[in-house]
Amino acid sequence: MKKELTQIQKRILDFLIEQKVSKGIPPTLAEIALHFGYKNRATVQQHLQAIEKKGFIKKNPKLSRAIEITVEDKFFIPRPVLGEVAAGNPLTIYPDAIDTVELPTIARMPKDSFLLRVKGDSLKDAYIFSGDIVIVNPNLEPKNGQIVVAILDDAAVVKRFYKKKNEIELVSENPDYKPIVIDKKYPSFRIVGIVVGVYRSMSKKAV
Amino acid sequence: MKKELTQIQKRILDFLIEQKVSKGIPPTLAEIALHFGYKNRATVQQHLQAIEKKGFIKKNPKLSRAIEITVEDKFFIPRPVLGEVAAGNPLTIYPDAIDTVELPTIARMPKDSFLLRVKGDSLKDAYIFSGDIVIVNPNLEPKNGQIVVAILDDAAVVKRFYKKKNEIELVSENPDYKPIVIDKKYPSFRIVGIVVGVYRSMSKKAV
């Protein structure tokens, strides 16, 4: 009953999923046609009918953008991890994605937010561990006590943020590490963003 | 320049945000009109124009559902937590939501998945702690080694799942707790779902 998809049908399904995950909203026929260079919505329409016939999607007729994806094993999609960030001592941050995590569909990122993998154990008392993925939002103002990602001389750290009268203190949750005090010694200091959440995938240890 | 919203405008904006977060896609004018009981899309249209004038949204003209929400501080929305679940000894699971977590917009749940707050420390070697939110997907088949939520006589536990020849073993990650062996002694045993991820909000400790 559930036949295999053709190459093109598969690429269209991938596009549907990618759009739904990245933009949160399925595309219209016209948008799909534009993306694949079709001059005609009818072409897309026929592909979608074929995909629906094979049971991978379900369409709510007449409504716009009402494409429901019924393949449940596509819950996990690859997301770029932009670098590693030190919870202990500063670590290099890489310009390109160093890895991808399989983030469940739950993880629709706030716009402009990105992921960093944590290395080191200086935040272990905040229950953030080496290997965890932190979700970083660069568009929020840091408040005292929040966990932030900061750059010190081309290295990045994850620490708790405290603004004092004349300086900024970045403290670890682990007493083994001393607070970093920010003053004029760090000309390249910059707050990259605020950690809005921690995500840890459970699929790793599965046998 | 950026005036205050009126009561009605604020309710419409809230509806826009709620729809975008829960359904992932902004509503159409007709859908908004229906929700508020307006007989006319033009009424909605004028409200949206007013809201846009005050800078809270941005519209991509002519396109459907092209309402962009420009207020970024609404990233966190309440999500129901369906109950508590024991990582150590079994805990009662409640029929109704016991609490809400402020889950960032990142957390658009896979359909039918739900949240449970973990109590107890039996999974601490898997780095799941008391207070963490686990994302549970009830529609996946458990595989050996995965962490599952199971019900034993009206109490729920979070354990690692192992299927043996004639029985099912639920083991803790903490050596202090002994594995639970499932056989005929547990007539009401049921796998509730699979833990697909752990989420921990960082906003709690902020000052």
Added chain:
DNA sequence: TAAACTACCATACATTTGTATGGTAAACTT
């Protein structure tokens, strides 16, 4: 009291969107 704002309604219209129908060409069955 006049002007401005808010909150609605009705009607009209151009696009967008989904859908239906028919056609062409290539590849692959049978």
Added chain:
DNA sequence: AAGTTTACCATACAAATGTATGGTAGTTTA
């Protein structure tokens, strides 16, 4: 050789959608 599937195109049409314009009534502001 005839049929089927796949991958496109064109045209046509109804419904959905966003938008423009004008109107009424109540409230607030100047």
